[in-house]
Amino acid sequence: xxxxxxxxxxxxxxxxxxxxxxxxxxxxxxxxxxxxxxxxxxxxxxxxxxxxxxxxxxxxxxxxxxxxxxxxxxxxxxxxxxxxxxxxxxxxxxxxxxxxxxxxxxxxxxxxxxxxxxxxxxxxxxxxxxxxxxxxxxxxxxxxxxxxxxxxxxxxxxxxxxxxxxxxxxxxxxxxxxxxxxxxxxxxxxxxxxxxxxxxxxxxx
Numbered sequence: 001x002x003x004x005x006x007x008x009x010x011x012x013x014x015x016x017x018x019x020x021x022x023x024x025x026x027x028x029x030x031x032x033x034x035x036x037x038x039x040x041x042x043x044x045x046x047x048x049x050x051x052x053x054x055x056x057x058x059x060x061x062x063x064x065x066x067x068x069x070x071x072x073x074x075x076x077x078x079x080x081x082x083x084x085x086x087x088x089x090x091x092x093x094x095x096x097x098x099x100x101x102x103x104x105x106x107x108x109x110x111x112x113x114x115x116x117x118x119x120x121x122x123x124x125x126x127x128x129x130x131x132x133x134x135x136x137x138x139x140x141x142x143x144x145x146x147x148x149x150x151x152x153x154x155x156x157x158x159x160x161x162x163x164x165x166x167x168x169x170x171x172x173x174x175x176x177x178x179x180x181x182x183x184x185x186x187x188x189x190x191x192x193x194x195x196x197x198x199x200x201x202x203x204x205x
Contacts, residue, residue, distance in 0.1 A: 016044045017054055033181075046072055051105045059089050060102065077106050095177025122155030129156050129194050136189045140201075142179050150179045152187055152201055160199030162187060169204050179203075 007023045014020060017035050021028070032055075040048035047057055064071050067080050086099045121139050125131060140154040149167065151159040162185075167178045179185065191200030
């Protein structure tokens with residue numbers, strides 16, 4: 001954060017999100033995690049003032065093109081997108097749930113994401129791995145999404161893993177089509193290894 005402030009003080013306001021990559025000690029991974037939370041007001045791209053992640057800009061641009069609407073008129077995109085079949089825009093990295101979130105964000109561009117941040121309700125009495133039991137059903141929050149599955153915080157100071165095969169009752173090619181970081185999910189404990197601090201979870205019914 002200090003480096004962001006220092007860069008801004010030395011170079012003036014950010015013109016776009018990509019400029020954030022020029023900040024000292026801020027690498028691609030950090031940019032990937034924080035880009036959706038950083039707002040660039042009155043910048044070069046109106047999408048920079050929304051919670052839409054830069055990875056999804058091309059999808060919004062395709063939707064705008066199909067609707068014959070400029071990106072500068074993003075509020076009109078949300079008004080007219082209901083006439084389109086969202087499945088047409090699903091990619092290997094962006095699933096239908098993410099697309100719906102994008103459309104929802106376009107309806108209220110620039111809103112503070114913290115106001116609608118959802119918190120998981122951790123189960124009372126569950127504070128350590130030793131408190132868990134196989135078969136236990138819990139609520140948690142997705143902390144990271146990888147190619148092989150999703151990591152979920154269930155309130156025991158050690159994230160559990162929902163393997164890609166346990167994300168849904170149907171075949172999942174890419175976990176990002178099913179879950180996203182910050183999403184509150186219901187999981188069931190499949191496996192516990194206290195010694196290795198590993199927790200296996202499932203989202204299957």
